Amino acid sequence: MTNRIIIGDSQKMAELPDKSAHLVVSSPPYFNAPFDTPGLFDSYDAFLKTMRNVIAEVKRVLDDGRIVAYVVDDIIVDGVKFPIVADVTRIFIEQGFKYRERIPWLKPEGYIRISRRSGSVVKHPFPMYCYFDNCSESILIFQNGSFNYRKIPQELRDLSRIDLEEFQREKWYLGFWKITNVLPSNNEMEKGVAAFPEEIPYRLIKLYSYKGETVLDPFAGSGTTLKVAIALGRKCVGYELDLELLETIKAKVAQAGPDGTRPDTEITVRDDARKLRTQLLENVERRMTKHDRAGKA
Numbered sequence: 001m002t003n004r005i006i007i008g009d010s011q012k013m014a015e016l017p018d019k020s021a022h023l024v025v026s027s028p029p030y031f032n033a034p035f036d037t038p039g040l041f042d043s044y045d046a047f048l049k050t051m052r053n054v055i056a057e058v059k060r061v062l063d064d065g066r067i068v069a070y071v072v073d074d075i076i077v078d079g080v081k082f083p084i085v086a087d088v089t090r091i092f093i094e095q096g097f098k099y100r101e102r103i104p105w106l107k108p109e110g111y112i113r114i115s116r117r118s119g120s121v122v123k124h125p126f127p128m129y130c131y132f133d134n135c136s137e138s139i140l141i142f143q144n145g146s147f148n149y150r151k152i153p154q155e156l157r158d159l160s161r162i163d164l165e166e167f168q169r170e171k172w173y174l175g176f177w178k179i180t181n182v183l184p185s186n187n188e189m190e191k192g193v194a195a196f197p198e199e200i201p202y203r204l205i206k207l208y209s210y211k212g213e214t215v216l217d218p219f220a221g222s223g224t225t226l227k228v229a230i231a232l233g234r235k236c237v238g239y240e241l242d243l244e245l246l247e248t249i250k251a252k253v254a255q256a257g258p259d260g261t262r263p264d265t266e267i268t269v270r271d272d273a274r275k276l277r278t279q280l281l282e283n284v285e286r287r288m289t290k291h292d293r294a295g296k297a
């Protein structure tokens with residue numbers, strides 16, 4: 001299989017045969033996260049339904065014994081905290097995956113993008129005013145049954161050998177990973193996308209796939225997983241609903257080819273592609289106007 005970018009809804013991945021992917025590295029939309037996908041879903045149940053449908057497709061296209069790594073976090077929308085980590089974990093287990101790990105991804109203090117909720121207790125230094133700043137997410141690891149280690153030829157094992165010096169130095173073995181997040185001001189490419197830093201797919205792809213295998217991201221966003229997969233000598237398939245991200249994904253993937261060569265990539269724009277960012281921006285503007293009107297009334 002060649003590299004593929006498919007613009008369309010990953011609740012249906014009809015382009016992919018059964019068991020054709022060897023690893024999934026992804027970060028789904030965080031329900032109606034105020035900064036990223038405000039108003040994308042009509043309700044939390046609709047969000048969970050989408051998660052269920054995508055995870056069922058992931059189960060179908062993932063080879064036996066292989067790994068899914070999902071970067072998720074609970075999210076606060078209009079003052080209500082939604083238990084996304086717990087609910088997504090439950091869905092994976094219900095669909096027959098084995099729950100392997102929850103690796104907390106710790107972001108540096110001071111780089112947090114969301115509001116500093118702890119300010120509340122500074123303003124009111126009394127009991128019952130404490131809310132916490134959020135500077136972590138969860139990297140959830142699931143496995144699709146048992147892996148047959150003997151199926152992998154020794155030559156391929158050697159080609160995909162993990163650099164133990166890097167593994168020890170960067171402390172990949174710890175049950176939490178300290179990695180700096182993508183800074184909003186840093187990169188035009190990730191504007192309006194909750195992109196994760198390249199270091200996350202870099203570690204996961206090295207730890208859970210062999211050279212030449214296919215890495216799938218059903219929520220490609222700006223294309224971080226795809227870029228890193230190609231740079232590490234793997235093939236990639238990415239689904240993204242938003243047509244407005246296609247140029248970004250193409251540009252990111254183009255950076256990944258060895259020696260400046262453009263990696264071979266097939267692009268499909270399906271009928272169900274949406275101009276999502278424009279639509280979501282309109283949602284925010286509508287909400288703000290409503291909010292302003294309520295404030296003036």
Ligand SMILES: C[S@@+](CC[C@H](N)C(=O)[O-])C[C@H]1O[C@@H](n2cnc3c(N)ncnc32)[C@H](O)[C@@H]1O
Nearest residue numbers: 009010029194195196219221222223224240241
């Ligand atoms: C958290 S972002 C992924 C960011 C990505 N990891 C990166 O580094 O750029 C989630 C993405 O999923 C996309 N998305 C939401 N629903 C989708 C669906 N049903 N099918 C495919 N993509 C979807 C959103 O447009 C968004 O770009």
